[in-house]
Amino acid sequence: MSKWFWIALAAGIVVVVAIIVTVVVLRTDSQDDTVTVTRGDVDVTIESVGTVSMRDATQLIAPATTTVELISVIPGDEVREGDVLIELDREPFDETVEEAENALEEAEANLSLLNEQTDEPTTAESIAQRVQAQQIVDEAERALADAEQALSESLVLAPTDGTVIHVAIDEGDPVPQGTDLIQLAELRQFELIVNIDEVDLPLINVGAETRIILEAFPETTIESEIYSIARRAEMVGGTTVFPAQVRFDAEGDLLILPGMNAEVEITAEVRRDVLVLPEGSFQTVGRRTFVNVLEDGDIVEREIRTGIRSGGMVEIADGLNEGDEVVLP
Known part of the structure; x- marks a missing residue:
């Protein structure tokens, strides 16, 4: 056989090896850029502010x-x-x-x-x-x-x-x-009045969990709940709001005084033990929301339905199963 035959054969082998390496690398990269559908909790929180006042002052x-x-x-x-x-x-x-x-x-x-x-x-x-x-x-x-x-x-x-x-x-x-x-007043019993936007009102009920952080004590979180919600709206800065009362007691040696400012996080809606994916794991085009799922080495597009979102995580209401590998877009 001529030397040109051997040269052509060697070149062909190099091309085949290059193709195989490319496929392996591409598959490896795809697998590296995936996230797994897991189960978790998703809480929707609404933030507000208020000023501390005494409860049941005489x-x-x-x-x-x-x-x-x-x-x-x-x-x-x-x-x-x-x-x-x-x-x-x-x-x-x-x-x-x-x-x-x-x-x-x-x-x-x-x-x-x-x-x-x-x-x-x-x-x-x-x-x-x-x-x-x-x-x-x-x-x-x-x-x-x-x-x-x-x-x-x-x-x-x-x-x-x-x-x-x-x-x-x-x-x-x-x-x-x-x-x-x-x-x-009894200087351990306090309340906050926080304003709930009319848009958020359907998500919040009496008894909803709250977390209070006083500006004077930023490292301390006080757990409480919504005690009451007014049934009459007020206008604040051009926005329709409904005042809600949050009651809480002083904890430990905290010197809480009327007039202190506080930030309040209200847990508006909770989903426990649901399928979740990080934000950015899916794409939305028009009314369609879809992901690319890795199945037996192949990438398959699958339409999904999402639920509530919080803290960078999104509830997956339909279209995926726990353990599915989703290729990031």
Whole structure:
């Protein structure tokens, strides 16, 4: 055989080997660029912000128009039930009690006088006078009881154990009846009001899990849940929202105070033990979503249906099985 035959044969062998190597490399590369369909949990979370406020705070008000004489506490003080918090000027209360006593005395005297007129014939008019006089006595007795109650409230006492959150007045201030004086609360029970966009509202129910991160304590996560959701919308910055209440208790030694800012993550929807793939594992063209699946060394296109997405993972609702190898696009 001529040398050209051997040269041609050698060249052919080189080409065949090159083709085989190329196929192997391509298959190896394809296998390297695959992801496996696995099972996992997918949680949809919605983020919001809120400001900490006290839960079930007690607001004490002035029982009558008077002047503040003495304030015995400052914000942050812990108090016991019955402790004196504020002393109000007693003079207006004493005057009211005296006026009520005089009015009652006069009403009783008038009723007694009518009852003593037994020698006169009983008429409808005399009966009506006695009934009216008795009503005036009853009203005077109630007025005196109210005045005495107000007098007792000139000493503003703590109605329960708690912490002084806010003192709204200063010593010497004149205070009309109903003026806010002092606010008490249990300083371990708090709440947040977070706004839920109307678009997200169908995903969130009372009892949904929440994670609270206070700006003052960024390394601490407080677990809680949605306590209530308003049924009336509000407009905030041009967006329709529904306020939701999140309740939580202080944990450990955290010094949580009203007014602190917090970020809140709400778990809106959860899928447990479902098929998942990473984002970017599939392609969408028009209304079709599909993947390339590696089957016995061949790449096969397969249409799929996706579900919820979270944290870079996507729920695969249909079209794939656990363990399928998906070639990345």
